[in-house]
Amino acid sequence: MNSSNLLDTLNNPQREAVTAPLEHILVLAGAGSGKTRCLTHRIVWLLEMDKTHSYNILAVTFTNKAAIEMRSRIDTLLQKPAKGLWAGTFHGIAHRLLRFHWQDANLPQAFQILDSDDQRRTLKRLLKASRFDEKMFSPKKVQNFINSSKDEGLRAKDIIADEGDGWLTSMLEIYHAYEEICLRTGVVDFAELLLLCYELLRDHPPLLEHYQQRFQYIHVDEFQDTNTIQYKWLCLLAGTQGKLFVVFDDDQSVYAWRGARVENIQQIQTDFSDTRLVRLEQNYRSTGTILAAANALIAHNKGRLGKKLWTQDKAGAPVALYSAYTEVDEAKFVAEKIQAWQGKRREVAILYRTTAQSRQFEEALLQNSMSYRIYGGLRFYERLEIKDILAYLRLLIHRDNDGAFERIVNTPRRNIGNKTIDTLRDIVRSQGGSLWQAARTVLDEKQLKARAANSLMAFLRLIEQMAAQIKDLPLHEKVEQVKIATGLIIHYQKERKEEVERRLENLEELVNAARQFEQFKRDEPNLLMAFLDHAALEAGERQGNSNEDCVQLMTLHAAKGLEFDNVFLCGLEEGLFPHQNSLDEPQLEEERRLCYVGITRARKHLYLCHSKSRYRYGRRDSCTPSRFIGEIPPKFIRAVRL
DNA sequence: TCACTGTAATTTTTT
């Protein structure tokens, strides 16, 4: 494709962004304005115009899905693979760098990734072994504290507690202890991937220089969602020569609660002098009325960069408003409206604020025998049986992974009870090392009763035997072997009937996944390790109960980035949406942005629903309509009934 | 090691 063809499909502002001179470009891209198109065309333009080589390009996203989409669209435009171009998530890229430079990063070569669930378990164990008040220092709260500290780029030693601030002092003590555990057992959590990678580059000038030389053109998707450490990482990598091209929408920032900082948009304009802001305000998705409603709603937020989406499309149908009596009534209305809809079922989405709301809709759809798909729930690699097998594999390549050890030492039952493990924990506490090493010590020094010693010995042997056994097998046979040799299959068969089948199917699926991975990564030197990283970093698609053409149910957060002909925005009530815990600024503005995201998902028809009463926490509460409904001018809305 | 019981919490979740 030559450059004129490339630019033909773009509107003026898009073309301006794509062909902008080589300074730092900030693209304010409204919902449905073609931001991915803009990003991919920019990259392809750089290549086609010989501005640079694909080797010098970095493209960063938040989700694996977006990264894959981006690469595939670039390859399509180029009509060949963009060799040497790095496209990935922040975490994926940080991880890649840490694998390359594990020595400089002070990591064991076999370091493994701790997903959120593993992290929580680790903290839970840590807390149980210490004396902190369980209320104030629940695993969840501690996890939050640690992760948000790391998101801010702060280690335990960087935070100073005021004299008399007992809470913070304790928190820091826990943070410290957690850091030690991670170091000792060779695991790295998600936030740590970013922080560690940042420090790696910051503290190794030759390395930094190398990557600054390499990644001269850095592209960032969903920039409004970057947190402090991601921003600092980008600045470091860009240095003085690198050129940033970032795409964002401040009105779609809905992850502040996870550390995202919209302020980074202003920050970047002060940190870099030669920036140019381009606005993409033409919307190619929704009708005029839907856009007008969205614009009116979001105008209630203060401190926006400000933009007005417009469309060439006709006004279309008014926004429909349904006032239900109960949540059952609401669901019934939605189901019947969908039944009457002539188009594809997959073009209908039911969006809600909280996952708990999905049940009513499921029941109503079921009653009308309509198939549906719920986004959410467990992902493939998060399932219990999968995580068990993976824990064995983790232990097999890294015996010091205490988390993996604890998870499976007595799964399936092999009479290694709490007492035995406590003995091991004591040794770790007094002598350091890992549980595995402690197990060795205990057996050598005969510190256990015969029965317990035999059980533990059998376990160690099992692991060693498996390690020898699978050493030279192809990946999928390794998985297969672990499945069989551990006795996990028999273990799961003891559960309820339907469970058994599902679990066994999933285990079979894991072997398949391993086989596919093998095919896909032919040149990978350590396939098993890469497979485990893949499992942690890309936990797989969220469970969908159907692939057919069916109604889509999801939370508003999950809907970001998607679009549908028909959108039902449900549960628009004070206390639910905006949520109880977010009724004052600045959280209220984030709720409003969430509502904006919901509205702008719709192409043709938008339904807003609220109920006069709702069953919550075992009570029936009466509800008032959400303020967000009132913030849309009545002229765009028409009340409907069945 | 299990089954029972009381208690508390119950927003969103890219990696």
Add this chain to the structure above:
DNA sequence: ATTACAGTGA
């Protein structure tokens, strides 16, 4: 209402 979890007793 539902679930998750710690504590208790057999």
